[in-house]
Amino acid sequence: MSMLSTTVSQNAGQGVREITLGQAIREALAEEMHRDPRVFIMGEDVAEAGTPFKVLSGLVEEFGTSRVLDTPISEAGITGLGVGGAMTGMRPIVDIMFGDFIALAMDQIVNQAAKVHYMSGGKLNVPLVVRTTLGATRRTAAQHSQSLQAWVSHVPGLKVVLPSTPYDAKGLLKTAIRDDNPVIYFEDKMMYQLKGLVPEGDYTIPFGVADIKRPGTDVTIVATSSMVQIALAAAELLEELDISAEVVDPRTTFPLDKDTLIESAKKTSRAIVMDEGYERYGVTAELAAVIAEGAFYYLDAPVKRLGAMDVPVPFSPVLEDLTVPTAASVVEVAKTVCGRV
């Protein structure tokens, strides 16, 4: 469904086939590396191993070890190399295996990459992409399960991308690689096998354009990345209760398409905001504030937030599953905001 509703800036007009989100990412990388010799990938186990998630499998065979570089386990160091490389004529893509590990690279991302253009009076650019992951429920506990997109969304100078479908993943990654700014691109580890329709060949999706993944009239559910599929599942369940939910995916937290969020909330008069980051001071807080401010006079209920529970992600499956919103929990909140309890 995203195929129909998404803005497509370019389309080579080739066939459309069903591939996984992981394949869509690999395809975007390969096409961009063919298009631009300045693009290269570096990270831990990105070459022969193709990352633990096998997303990059085959790229080193196609492009060689000079463009797909296995690095030491040095997140700060490789991100720093990426910043310097980007400032001097290359377009590096740095792979940070788990989103939790961006903590190790934060000085390079926040104090270096994000600041260089402004601090130099606009003279130096950092066309860097940091690809990393988010998402819990893989039973990997507190240091391999966080969704830290709020951290980088907070910092001026960075752009933040949160694809939720194979189609969006490919088009947004191409835009990220062609952008002259540092872009942090989050992939949900649990969605690599998610299938969807993706055109062969080149197309890009502009940043800052939200996508209505499902139209509806009674309640707006704004959801990012891993939460989009949960929101869509909840919308199906709500349909049975005669509640029509509109699912809106901002796709980028910066730049943020405030207008589409606000217009949807004005139309439905009710809004729920979902993101897998911690709820406290999270992406949901910002999105809820945007809607509350922009659609205040149209709202029939307070904007509700649904993020990850404010605890370190526990290991035990019975505990871990409690920390992340589910379709059932969205339905309960939707019923409340629609006055159906």
Next chain:
Amino acid sequence: MVQPETSKSNAAGVSSGGTEQALWLVMYEQMLKIRFFEEHVNQLYLTAKMPGLAHLYSGEEAIAVGVCQALRRDDYITSTHRGHGHCLAKGASVDRMFAELLGKEAGYCRGKGGSMHIADQDTGNLGANAIVGGSAGIASGAAMSIKMRGSDQVAVCFFGDGALGQGVLYEVMNMASLWKFPVIYVCENNQYNEYTPNSETTAGEMSARARAFGILTEEVDGQDIRAVYDTASRLVERARRGEGPAFMLCHTYRFFGHHVGDIQRSYYRSKEEEEHWKTERDPLKLFAGWLIEQGMADSRTFEQIEQKVRAEVEAGEQFALNAPYPEPGEVEQDVYA
């Protein structure tokens, strides 16, 4: 700016006496310019004409000048919070430097960087960095880019002994050695991490850190411009030939405090120690003595250089004082490219 052709060859390549003399006098002029510049910066601070603060480079001039003289204009440097010397030595002009320090639009960063962030891509300066050790990644990444682009440029990363406490430096030195990046790590050991002597912060041997990565290491007297220049020239040409990174440990001393406001220093270093370095180990005095000894300069030569440099620095300062501040609309410009 003074970046003579001779900078493309090392000292051994300077054959004729006349060319060598001219080269050394250019370097003396550069050092003196930095010294005067910093004296004016201090005065601007003391007379409350400069916002914020500044970390003066006085006493360490031989390192910036000796290293940058061994570089081409298109070679890269990254600098530090104590970076005015590096920027000037790489070719920045004093007027736009002063303008940046005063937050004026004519500054190198349109007034948005200030003293600690001067960047000038035209002279290969990828920026001064106010995170200690923060530019190690940028310099090493620039060297990686040089290698990937098949260029014969070289990148130099200036940092102080304080940066030896930062892990990212070791991460990138490891990769620079592994992949033979054309990068020179220039450690300016001025003996103090801000207000703390490095004897209290730095275990073991400084140069052993780089040697552990298999990086060629040289240790030089940072007050001796000739030693710095000769060593830098060798290491730079070696890197240019594709033979890999080097670590250059330069022993030096900062004549002023950590920054311009650091006036009371007796709790961390003695007046006697400062006097000793200023009278016995001043790189300008040592250099001038040698130039006289060699018959390359006399009092008249120094007078002429001093007049020229003083005029340049005074004019640059005046330009900056008279220059307009940025328009308010500038605040939101250049957040994104």
